[in-house]
Amino acid sequence: MPTPVQSEALPVLFSGRDCVIHAQTGSGKTLAYLLLIFSVVNAQRSAVQAIIVVPTRELGMQVTKVARILAAKSPELEPELKSCTIMALLDGGTLRRHKSWLKVEPPAIVIATLGSLCQMLDKHILKLDAMRVLVIDEVDFMFNSSKEVSSLKRLLTNYSSINNRQTIFASASIPQHRRFVYDCIQQKWTKADVVHVHVNPVEPMPSCLYHRFVICGRTERHSTLLHLLQSDAPQSAIIFVGEQSEKSKKAGHAPPTTLLMESLKTSHAGCPEIILLEQDMNFNQRAASLTDVKEAGGYLLVATDIAARGVDLPETTHIYNFDLPKDAINYLHRAGRTGRKPFSDSKCFVTSIITAEERFVLQRFENELLFHCEELFF
């Protein structure tokens, strides 16, 4: 049964028009663009026909997994046909192996981070002559990232042309979306008849989310979190912690994530597994953390914003903002790591631990994202 965004976007996508898919977190945008790709690519052809660009390795691994599930065919149905080949070309991957694979037998679908993709394009190892669909997932994040933006523009205009491909942009947040669609046409990132599929514009976040906040002093945040965990007793939760500042790093202080992990391990015994996921971990450690989360019966995932975009852990019922996110868009994406079962109406909780001075910041997020946050008292 299609979700609302799939119902709205699929007819546009199948008509061949370029599309900006703009719908709440957890609404099923991934399947919408993957179904288009599988309707377009010819699995028997050894040429890259679709590329999906993602901002992080974690999101890339997740999209690859869904694409491989869709690609798997029953051998008894059409034994003579080979199934669609899919390659993950992600930062931290084994580029040497990918190079030889791309040269010998190019896959039909490539899921890539921008850095790794541009490396292959610059070296002429990957060619886009046969590319028919280009998807940029979390598009607002990519255009906002000073590291990615110039490569992204090159990919959209220099490496391939709008006339030879169908271009799909997806995100739950596209600030100033009218301006963005105008830019898409002016800058020739999409064709002029691009369609903006905007699902539920008056409610930017899923309605099953219940937003709360607790006010406490700076030094009481650990004990407040422990108190919350005891009263909520979540089966599976994500605790978002801010990145360590350069100043704090230089002063030799322990990262806030490490301090929180220690505090949880000593004071919150008997809880679900406590797992860490942060930018500073190497790629193998990050992959191991996500595997642990998926295999655990229940988890407390302590994470920085690396887990805020796209990561799909449908069992998560509680989000805690141990530190406030830096802006409303980040709040939306952190909150959207819960409420990810499209046809379920069970309540999920997003709780921010703030100081009295931060109340006005949260209020600003409420005004911008049109939601109500209720105060909790202990």
Ligand SMILES: Nc1ncnc2c1ncn2[C@@H]1O[C@H](COP(=O)(O)OP(=O)(O)OP(=O)(O)O)[C@@H](O)[C@H]1O
């Ligand atoms: N038609 C469907 N029926 C049931 N579940 C679905 C359907 N489509 C997608 N899902 C499930 O919904 C969840 C969220 O989907 P997905 O990851 O595509 O969300 P998204 O819109 O990309 O969210 P985000 O903006 O946070 O990246 C996934 O677990 C997916 O398997």
